[in-house]
Amino acid sequence: MQLGLVGLGKMGFNMRDRLRAGGHEVIGYDPRPEVTDVPSLKGLAEALDAPRVVWVMVPSGPITQQTIAELSEELSEGDLVIDGGNSRFTEDKPNADLLAAKGIGYIDAGVSGGVWGKENGYGLMVGGSDEDVARAMPIFDTLRPEGERADGFVHAGPVGAGHYAKMIHNGIEYGLMHAYAEGYELLAAEPLITDVQAVLQAWTKGTVVRSWLLDLLAKALKEDPGFDAISGYTEDSGEGRWTVEEAINHRVPAPVIAASLFARFASRQEDSPAMKAVSALRNQFGGHAVKRVGLSG
């Protein structure tokens, strides 16, 4: 089928390729002239046959909001917008309402798979009406991994459900990554273990902990033994924070995901204000030796 695709960054660019390879006609828009198929959102709307389907794949937050607002101007009754970015699920209802006022449909789609999705397919979680989802199904079927639809695609519920599922997916991802990371650090700390990479590699088949993330970890450590070339400074990108906030909203204990998130925060601190306070306290009551700034250790 025909699809408009707004945003041809790392994700959108690959998705266009996969969709075209799947036989769809994709007209992409991106502000960068070297990748765009049309000069503007208006041009995109004009290039598409009504009723149109437009997939938005731009950074979450204000840029997504603005893109959808502009699309609401350019599109017409009966069109359909899909937000495939990592938007917070709370933004979906306002987006849907804005578009619905003009008779335009809305689907929120969580997309997982990263740079590997072009080849492997993307895990998809979508929210919206049955009718809208059915309409975009040919697109979803091409984007998702081959095999059973239910193993790589879910219509998770009404508008918002797709991004909610993707948020939780990413929260889990934080926990999984940190569980492996703790195990890695423990292996690396133990003199009995003569080759940490070989242990991780040996876990990739047959074990209980085998997973795609483990495959990647073994691969990464092979490429950069000892992770000597990489810093522990680690960004976090919204979904982890939102997941913990949802845990609070729903009164759900989430110690693992929260610990993973906090470890990222800590990784970005040069020194920890909290630990300065602890150190100062120890000095106060115990006369314990503390490390002064500027002195060697």
Next chain:
Amino acid sequence: MQLGLVGLGKMGFNMRDRLRAGGHEVIGYDPRPEVTDVPSLKGLAEALDAPRVVWVMVPSGPITQQTIAELSEELSEGDLVIDGGNSRFTEDKPNADLLAAKGIGYIDAGVSGGVWGKENGYGLMVGGSDEDVARAMPIFDTLRPEGERADGFVHAGPVGAGHYAKMIHNGIEYGLMHAYAEGYELLAAEPLITDVQAVLQAWTKGTVVRSWLLDLLAKALKEDPGFDAISGYTEDSGEGRWTVEEAINHRVPAPVIAASLFARFASRQEDSPAMKAVSALRNQFGGHAVKRVGLSG
């Protein structure tokens, strides 16, 4: 090759099948007459041709210690014992020394894969001398999953390294399971999500969080919707505790694995003494309403 196998429980029984299917001659011993091939450890030693290789697959702790002590009496110089149980790695050196005093070799082998290993193969992590490991390699090659040896088997280091690697494997496993569990609980708490099982199922391909554990979780929830038939009461089996102890020994922060372990402890408490203390405190300073034992609400 020929192998003696002590312990024909859930794991040993399946391993005997897989090894026999792989062309090995396996003579099994188990105290239960209905499954054993020989009447005693002495009988096992007699039935094997020297130099013997004997795999011990019995519950970790005193039973393993005792089995190895008895084997040290029945076996001879040049024989080899493999402890494939979930022993703590600190017990390997004493076992190896006991056997070495009689000229008997020792390998510790961590075995992962559970009841699925018979079919899929077992992930193997072993510790010992190059010579001993080479000698038992035909056994390892049959037990491990098909494909590259390095993807399902590792000679992780000297005696102790196999069980160390298995311990960390299980520690990671605790963290992974709890990360999925928190995500599950959050999905189940959110009204937007209309079918939690379908979301988990849709994550099994293409997503960043896909894994064997996730496959099992989706399967489990399909078999028991809402987990209505199962209690949250959850045992822990040693390796999780030992992993946290190793984290302490190595001064490695392990908040995710520790949180997963503590959640299991908490799951087995009818009421939490700590929370009674918190509740009592709130009552003291705030006159907050607290729940009295035996009252509803």
Next chain:
Amino acid sequence: MQLGLVGLGKMGFNMRDRLRAGGHEVIGYDPRPEVTDVPSLKGLAEALDAPRVVWVMVPSGPITQQTIAELSEELSEGDLVIDGGNSRFTEDKPNADLLAAKGIGYIDAGVSGGVWGKENGYGLMVGGSDEDVARAMPIFDTLRPEGERADGFVHAGPVGAGHYAKMIHNGIEYGLMHAYAEGYELLAAEPLITDVQAVLQAWTKGTVVRSWLLDLLAKALKEDPGFDAISGYTEDSGEGRWTVEEAINHRVPAPVIAASLFARFASRQEDSPAMKAVSALRNQFGGHAVKRVGLSG
């Protein structure tokens, strides 16, 4: 000085007493006829001499919002409203703006001390302009504990700073309580300790962990040995949740406060959905015995 006091519940009632004992003229309003001094907010406004100072001490959330909105109707330019409830600091700016539009000043005041404050004085953290704070200082000086003003009162910053400080105070409180609670549970679990209450009592003087909360914990355990009469079911009242949300906003690791909060969430669950998932997983891969609902043991 003269003060209007809206809300004569557990806290407000005691504060009226303390203020009157300190020589202030307090006119209290509460919807309950048996405690109120005036029949309505309008009556309160009429009973006070302009320029008025009115302290609001009602439950945080909608009731506080509504009370302040009503006061903005009844009061006049030059008056001053103090919100002494446990409002979220993000609500202070809107409240202040609403009142400022009518020329009415606003102070947010965090008040700590619980039911003991009447006798011991209340710890006070306030936010607002220098001028407004100076105007209400006679009230603050009577409410706060005797001694140096700086030891029981702080003008923490502009509007919002008082409630922010109070929120963090309560977040810390969660952590402190849970630290003691874990220690209590460990003492109670150890057979060597013959009298847990006596240990807590002995810590109340001279030790590093001595505190007012510890005094209360020792007292509570004396009154209810073994905490037999109390349930571990524990509410949480907003500030703990908001503190973790602020930790996320400011990218500050807060594992202790988050763990304390999550423990409260868990205390209110009959069974843990997350642990059901873990238990189901263990059953899947290991054939581990799991506890079925409705079966003993």
Next chain:
Amino acid sequence: MQLGLVGLGKMGFNMRDRLRAGGHEVIGYDPRPEVTDVPSLKGLAEALDAPRVVWVMVPSGPITQQTIAELSEELSEGDLVIDGGNSRFTEDKPNADLLAAKGIGYIDAGVSGGVWGKENGYGLMVGGSDEDVARAMPIFDTLRPEGERADGFVHAGPVGAGHYAKMIHNGIEYGLMHAYAEGYELLAAEPLITDVQAVLQAWTKGTVVRSWLLDLLAKALKEDPGFDAISGYTEDSGEGRWTVEEAINHRVPAPVIAASLFARFASRQEDSPAMKAVSALRNQFGGHAVKRVGLSG
């Protein structure tokens, strides 16, 4: 009464002063000539009248073991040894047995209060027989804070109970310190708060979180605004680690104490191996920008 005191370091030296001020005859031994009263342990034994009471106040671990072994040679039947150091409670039974074989009694004493104990008195938790404890009571009564004996002293149980109680005391201490530290960091991160020290100071009276540790924290921040002069690098001294190990032994969830301990471990890492692994993983699946070692920003 007369007391031998082995170890005149930071703690022992102050204790000698307090005991002498309390009217006791204290003969101290320390390898440093400038502080010792006698030239050797043998000299100490000779200088004391039988039956002797000797308090050992040396670093926990091998030095304590060795000191007690040597004392067992120098002392005689009917004497009494008190280990007042921070020994692990598991070492008490062996020490007691060693001494009991020669008819010498043993008490383990946990001592809290740090450098402030000389003036304020020390919180004391002791383990041993009723008879031995009664015999040393005049010493305990002088060392403990003034006031009710039960508020600063406990006979917590048989041999080992004193050090067990002290271990838990210190585990709680870790949690309390970190709760305040998190709160401090949050206050410091919030622009609304104009003077963090003033907030902490204002909490020292009347609030729920008031404590001796808070007094010290407010003092420390006054002396070193912004904690600019101190590093977050923080040692841990045994009891915190042992407390978490006891939590594991007793299957008691201890997330707060464990988190506090892990934060200390993390504070001593230049970079986190675990976070390097997380960062490498993000790079693998997402092509996320990661921080390379040696590059800015």
